[in-house]
Amino acid sequence: MLTLEDARKALAKGSVIIFAGPCTVVYEGRATSRLGVGERLVLIKKDRSILVHRPTGHEPVNWQPAGSMIDFLTENGLPVIRASNANELLKISFTAQPSLMVFDLRDTAEFEMYASEEDMKKAVLAKPSLVEPGFKPLEEERQVKRTGRVDILGLDALGRLVVVELKRKPATPEDVRQLSAYVESLNSEFGRKPRAILAAPSTTKAARREMEKTSVEFRCLTPRRCMQVLREAKGLDSYL
Amino acid sequence: MLTLEDARKALAKGSVIIFAGPCTVVYEGRATSRLGVGERLVLIKKDRSILVHRPTGHEPVNWQPAGSMIDFLTENGLPVIRASNANELLKISFTAQPSLMVFDLRDTAEFEMYASEEDMKKAVLAKPSLVEPGFKPLEEERQVKRTGRVDILGLDALGRLVVVELKRKPATPEDVRQLSAYVESLNSEFGRKPRAILAAPSTTKAARREMEKTSVEFRCLTPRRCMQVLREAKGLDSYL
């Protein structure tokens, strides 16, 4: 039978802890929440992130991000977990003795994710015609100066400035507004409107309406196609 | 020693399952990911949501939302979990015998959250002067017709139409664009520009610039203040 003292030691040692049992949960911070008695799992990781999971749902019902201060207390003979940081407090009060499990997890593997918006950008830089024939991205340095608002700056076949926004999901009116706001700021800076191209697998209807109003152009581009292009480019690289 | 057959039965019965052990994870779907060998916790909930947790970090490294199809297989004498839905596949392959835990969690409690944007709206409807002296929200019916884009429609002390956008966090340029897009659509519909008020605890600098350009007004309003007003309104209700 593991005790709170075991939990303290395990956490100090860098283990992962799970409590399983009936509890109530109170949270005060950016918002406030209350959760009555029910049986839940409480995960405490070695970085002192903490998750309260109900028996359903992808998302934890309550949590505290990594780096919080974790205290194990006893109130009325039952365990209480306090997880706090500068502005927030999470308090988990068990209403019966929970079971306690300790895990020593070694995990140093790298996590690799593909088909992100960043990958789409790499693909377009490797093969600019994905945007349109004759499209030429500006050199990296001039890209960087404009970073943060637009994904790719370039010139079209006629030498006109083009701002390209990439989306891995169907484009929304929000995406269109973001792009046309950027066009406007370039316009007032240089006195000339650049072309704007929104490259995404599709658009919502409202986005399409917004595009017509603001003369943002749509170019169909899927993450899948971009990954193909990246594979081909890589294959070519290793061949050469 | 629990077996995969036990896991199948537990899941069918509505229990929550945790596997703990070394595994690799492959995901194919909206994106693609690869995770090499490492020791992790795999939670499978009764709604067949599934979470793969590494020893650090609030977020699961891989997952599948509720309702996926879960298969427990054996490959080379070791357990494999396949969690799939129409378009996505998550495959967890253990590289050594994992431990298996089963939990029967009863949890029917209601989760209550306060200080949401919705609560801010309630507070303003209870005490419209939170927006400005003389502000009068339109009746609920005329609100509803306009729902989905703007939080509150009302009239100011001079009878002018006012659209109010509430935010519980510092207002961003995106928030300003959203509001002014709405103002524009009302303008082209009625031929007259309504006033626009963004009520939030603060604004980012870029948002402030965007507000000046588009004549969106700022009103400082915190979730905390709104909760006070709601408590007072409630207290008054129970007194009357």
Add this chain to the structure above:
DNA sequence: GCCTAGGTCCCGTTG
């Protein structure tokens, strides 16, 4: 430290 943008975001609500 603030601020911005992405995410397999998830999730609820509405048309």
Add this chain to the structure above:
DNA sequence: CAACGGGGCCTAGGC
């Protein structure tokens, strides 16, 4: 069903 916006979003990157 798509679509739209909130969230204690979290997290990574820039400045």
